[in-house]
Amino acid sequence: MHANVMRIDDVMDSHDRAPERDDGGLDPRTKLLLTLLSCFVVFTAPLSSFSLVFMGLFCILFIIERMPKLVFELLAVYVGIMCLAQFIIPVLPAQVGVMLAVICYGGVIFPCAVAAVYLVKTTSVGQFVAALRAIHIPNTLIVALTATLRFFPAIREDFSHVRDASRLRKPHGPQRRVDCIYVPLLLNVSSTAADLAASVTARGIDNPCQKTSWHRIGFSAGDAIVLAVALAIYAACIAWRVMT
Amino acid sequence: MIHFDHVNLTYENADHPALSDCSFDIEKGQTVLLAGMSGCGKSTILNLINGLLLHDEQTEVSGTIQISGKAAQDLEQWEVADLVGSVFQNPKSQFFNLTVADEIIFGLENRGATRPQMERALARAAEVCGVQDLLGRDIFGLSGGEKQRIACASAYATDPDVLVLDEPSANLDEQSIEALAKVLAEWKRQGKTVVIAEHRLWYAIDIADEVFYIRDGHVERTFTPDQLRFMNAADRAQLGLRQCTRPPDIAPEPGPVGDDGIVAQGLTTSNKRIPVWQNIDFHIPRGRVCAITGKNGAGKTTLARVLCGLKKTNTGTLNIDGQVTKRKQLRARSFMVMQDVNAQLFGETALDEVTFGDESLKDQAHDALERLGLGGYAKRNPSTLSGGQRQRLAVADALVSKRDIIVLDEPTSGLDLRHMQQVSDALHQMALSDRCVVVITHDMEFVHTSNALVIDWARPIDRR
Amino acid sequence: MEKSISSSSSSKKMTSRDAVMVGALGALIIAIRFVFMLLGGLSPYAWFSSHFIDAILIGPIFMLIMSKVRKPGAFLIIAVITGFVFLAATWMIVATGIIGGLLCEFFVKRANYRPGFLATMGFLCFNLGFLGDFLPLYITRDEYYAASMSTMPPAYVDALYQLVTPETLIAIIASIVVGSILGALFGSRMMRRHFN
Numbered sequence: 001m002h003a004n005v006m007r008i009d010d011v012m013d014s015h016d017r018a019p020e021r022d023d024g025g026l027d028p029r030t031k032l033l034l035t036l037l038s039c040f041v042v043f044t045a046p047l048s049s050f051s052l053v054f055m056g057l058f059c060i061l062f063i064i065e066r067m068p069k070l071v072f073e074l075l076a077v078y079v080g081i082m083c084l085a086q087f088i089i090p091v092l093p094a095q096v097g098v099m100l101a102v103i104c105y106g107g108v109i110f111p112c113a114v115a116a117v118y119l120v121k122t123t124s125v126g127q128f129v130a131a132l133r134a135i136h137i138p139n140t141l142i143v144a145l146t147a148t149l150r151f152f153p154a155i156r157e158d159f160s161h162v163r164d165a166s167r168l169r170k171p172h173g174p175q176r177r178v179d180c181i182y183v184p185l186l187l188n189v190s191s192t193a194a195d196l197a198a199s200v201t202a203r204g205i206d207n208p209c210q211k212t213s214w215h216r217i218g219f220s221a222g223d224a225i226v227l228a229v230a231l232a233i234y235a236a237c238i239a240w241r242v243m244t
Numbered sequence: 245m246i247h248f249d250h251v252n253l254t255y256e257n258a259d260h261p262a263l264s265d266c267s268f269d270i271e272k273g274q275t276v277l278l279a280g281m282s283g284c285g286k287s288t289i290l291n292l293i294n295g296l297l298l299h300d301e302q303t304e305v306s307g308t309i310q311i312s313g314k315a316a317q318d319l320e321q322w323e324v325a326d327l328v329g330s331v332f333q334n335p336k337s338q339f340f341n342l343t344v345a346d347e348i349i350f351g352l353e354n355r356g357a358t359r360p361q362m363e364r365a366l367a368r369a370a371e372v373c374g375v376q377d378l379l380g381r382d383i384f385g386l387s388g389g390e391k392q393r394i395a396c397a398s399a400y401a402t403d404p405d406v407l408v409l410d411e412p413s414a415n416l417d418e419q420s421i422e423a424l425a426k427v428l429a430e431w432k433r434q435g436k437t438v439v440i441a442e443h444r445l446w447y448a449i450d451i452a453d454e455v456f457y458i459r460d461g462h463v464e465r466t467f468t469p470d471q472l473r474f475m476n477a478a479d480r481a482q483l484g485l486r487q488c489t490r491p492p493d494i495a496p497e498p499g500p501v502g503d504d505g506i507v508a509q510g511l512t513t514s515n516k517r518i519p520v521w522q523n524i525d526f527h528i529p530r531g532r533v534c535a536i537t538g539k540n541g542a543g544k545t546t547l548a549r550v551l552c553g554l555k556k557t558n559t560g561t562l563n564i565d566g567q568v569t570k571r572k573q574l575r576a577r578s579f580m581v582m583q584d585v586n587a588q589l590f591g592e593t594a595l596d597e598v599t600f601g602d603e604s605l606k607d608q609a610h611d612a613l614e615r616l617g618l619g620g621y622a623k624r625n626p627s628t629l630s631g632g633q634r635q636r637l638a639v640a641d642a643l644v645s646k647r648d649i650i651v652l653d654e655p656t657s658g659l660d661l662r663h664m665q666q667v668s669d670a671l672h673q674m675a676l677s678d679r680c681v682v683v684i685t686h687d688m689e690f691v692h693t694s695n696a697l698v699i700d701w702a703r704p705i706d707r708r
Numbered sequence: 709m710e711k712s713i714s715s716s717s718s719s720k721k722m723t724s725r726d727a728v729m730v731g732a733l734g735a736l737i738i739a740i741r742f743v744f745m746l747l748g749g750l751s752p753y754a755w756f757s758s759h760f761i762d763a764i765l766i767g768p769i770f771m772l773i774m775s776k777v778r779k780p781g782a783f784l785i786i787a788v789i790t791g792f793v794f795l796a797a798t799w800m801i802v803a804t805g806i807i808g809g810l811l812c813e814f815f816v817k818r819a820n821y822r823p824g825f826l827a828t829m830g831f832l833c834f835n836l837g838f839l840g841d842f843l844p845l846y847i848t849r850d851e852y853y854a855a856s857m858s859t860m861p862p863a864y865v866d867a868l869y870q871l872v873t874p875e876t877l878i879a880i881i882a883s884i885v886v887g888s889i890l891g892a893l894f895g896s897r898m899m900r901r902h903f904n
Binding site: 144149194 | 722723724725726727728729730731732733734735736738739748749750751752754755768769772776781785786788789792793795796797798799844845847863864866867868871898902903
């Protein structure tokens with residue numbers, strides 16, 4: 001018998017993994033605006049046909065980006081929530097029904113969630129940073145945001161290590177139990193952050209010149225069309241509110 | 245190229261200077277190896293060259309430092325970063341971006357380079373540092389050795405005159421170290437000035453032009469590489485240096501026949517449905533220090549977790565002293581010193597950490613701390629200790645814990661000769677008290693020093 | 709003994725070195741909020757009390773940030789990033805986050821970045837800044853319930869109406885106050901024992 005020793009590929013679900021798209025696709029700034037608009041539409045006319053149309057817009061965008069599976073998953077969740085609201089809650093006793101109210105609320109803000117998912121799934125971190133630099137967000141904020149995004153998967157990994165250690169040590173008493181998780185986690189994160197700070201400083205992050213980006217972003221006809229459609233929906237939404 | 249003249253440096257709240265009257269000259273195009281015991285000042289020198297310590301108001305620096313003809317203290321830190329590229333010890337905590345290409349041209353973005361400049365630099369850096377096939381990948385999925393080469397590419401991409409590396413091999417296996425050595429040789433060929441601090445001298449000594457021996461914060465002696473290579477072991481040990489020739493590989497042997505200790509048969513485990521290893525058998529006897537070696541990425545850490553009962557196996561059995569043992573019992577009987585010791589330290593003081601609140605263990609704890617060179621640090625908070633000290637603290641933890649099975653994952657990465665020997669002695673003491681001691685390591689010198697039995701975990705046990 | 713480079717710079721303004729520490733520890737704060745927001749999906753009561761638990765758990769992280777980055781801007785940055793990450797919930801989080809962050813900076817600066825009464829006030833403002841995730845519930849309440857009045861049984865709508873009232877909002881704010889005080893105590897204790 002011969003053992004098969006295979007290489008581990010750490011499958012980290014990176015929150016922002018996206019294909020490198022510098023050609024085609026909307027400018028990240030447009031996507032930001034769309035997310036903002038979706039929140040406004042939901043805020044102005046919740047649970048109306050305007051919200052649905054807005055969601056439809058995103059479904060089309062997803063399909064253009066060749067992500068039909070995602071559209072299917074999102075629609076499935078939405079339909080599930082709507083079914084819950086229409087058919088299940090009415091037959092439950094009122095108090096129990098209220099427990100599920102948050103899920104119904106999720107249905108109300110669903111278009112915003114779809115917009116956010118679109119932003120995250122079709123933009124890489126590098127492209128996003130390029131967009132932020134283009135709108136002159138202060139560099140300190142960009143560095144902090146990049147650090148936050150970079151640390152999410154690292155925290156998940158660190159937490160599993162800390163939990164492993166805790167399962168072996170079996171601390172007694174509430175004080176020790178809390179310390180056992182908290183202290184190593186804080187120590188780990190701040191230790192890595194200190195190392196990282198040294199690494200970026202040594203690569204000239206404090207250079208006061210205008211930073212450039214490897215990723216190319218820019219507005220195109222596609223951006224104009226999509227924005228026009230979105231604004232039209234929002235305008236119609238406001239008009240409807242004003243008239244009723 | 246690099247000129248230090250009577251440099252003194254004292255860290256905030258330190259009782260003695262880290263550098264005292266340190267002077268040296270490094271010519272353009274030279275590759276210099278800084279060798280010395282832990283705490284001698286090697287890292288401090290590197291952090292002065294790359295400017296990280298120059299504008300720290302919490303440290304006092306005096307003396308003259310010149311880089312490329314310019315007075316370093318007059319430059320801003322980012323101006324020094326233009327002249328000097330840096331590679332640090334820990335592959336995990338150096339990268340800032342999530343993809344390889346973003347990381348390599350990071351330095352260029354910071355200086356406002358144009359896109360054509362970035363493209364040229366990326367292509368050149370990828371070729372010189374041997375990472376062309378990694379472009380387009382996520383950094384989180386790479387091995388430690390690959391991450392370090394990306395760090396090299398990132399430092400090299402801005403075309404600095406000087407490159408400093410602070411123990412870059414500490415977390416790497418032999419194969420990755422050889423790849424790293426190739427990168428350094430290429431840099432040398434291109435005329436870069438390279439300063440590298442190391443404990444694992446054997447790979448660096450082939451590329452170095454000169455070796456500076458640092459002690460007590462200044463350059464005590466200089467050696468040529470040959471002088472160090474042909475020095476006898478006793479003299480070298482006096483200097484506190486690890487070996488200068490590549491430690492030979494040791495072939496794994498099937499464990500002695502028997503039922504004592506841990507016997508594994510037919511183990512298979514997987515990570516998210518991807519098999520990690522299949523059908524392995526091994527025997528880890530009591531009373532000896534056992535080592536598990538192999539390339540990084542082969543599943544050694546997963547094996548460590550299985551031994552401690554932290555990971556499920558899909559098939560196979562794990563017996564201790566002839567009895568089938570379940571995961572829960574394994575967890576109760578084992579102790580693991582993890583690769584990342586930060587995840588397991590939470591005591592208020594070093595002493596508290598080791599005794600784990602049990603007052604009766606106080607004497608044993610003091611003894612253990614002494615053995616690992618931490619005697620004077622008993623009252624200190626672990627977060628104030630250095631990385632190597634924290635590693636040794638975790639080993640002291642293992643020594644004092646009453647657990648039966650001790651698993652250590654890379655306990656000697658980054659330790660100098662003396663501290664490595666202390667860890668080795670501590671492991672021997674554990675083995676003598678009839679425990680199962682398993683060390684996962686790629687530090688071959690440590691395997692030789694501790695005379696460990698290298699376990700063959702890929703072939704079936706020969707049952708006669 | 710090896711010493712490392714200090715993780716914060718000594719100038720008065722925040723530098724990139726500080727920003728990395730702020731971003732890293734901020735990620736921890738956001739992760740905690742995120743986990744409990746998801747748990748809050750189980751029921752409105754869970755959602756309403758999630759802020760209380762958040763406040764207690766975030767205490768040590770807040771104190772650690774304050775001790776490592778002794779200059780203005782850290783908490784404002786984290787509030788803005790939090791608002792951005794939770795943008796899917798509502799844009800109001802960004803607005804309340806900025807207000808909460810600015811107030812927090814004011815108090816924390818007066819406290820000279822040391823734990824105590826003023827720092828606790830700053831922590832309270834920081835936590836209140838996250839209130840934005842409830843606000844749409846209150847502001848869109850009438851439309852939402854008008855829309856669902858037709859399809860939902862009246863008992864359900866009434867029960868819901870009774871949940872989303874000014875009284876409950878005051879109760880939530882009170883719980884955040886208590887949680888912040890507890891969290892600040894928890895945090896400063898941990899700093900004293902482990903990070904000095």
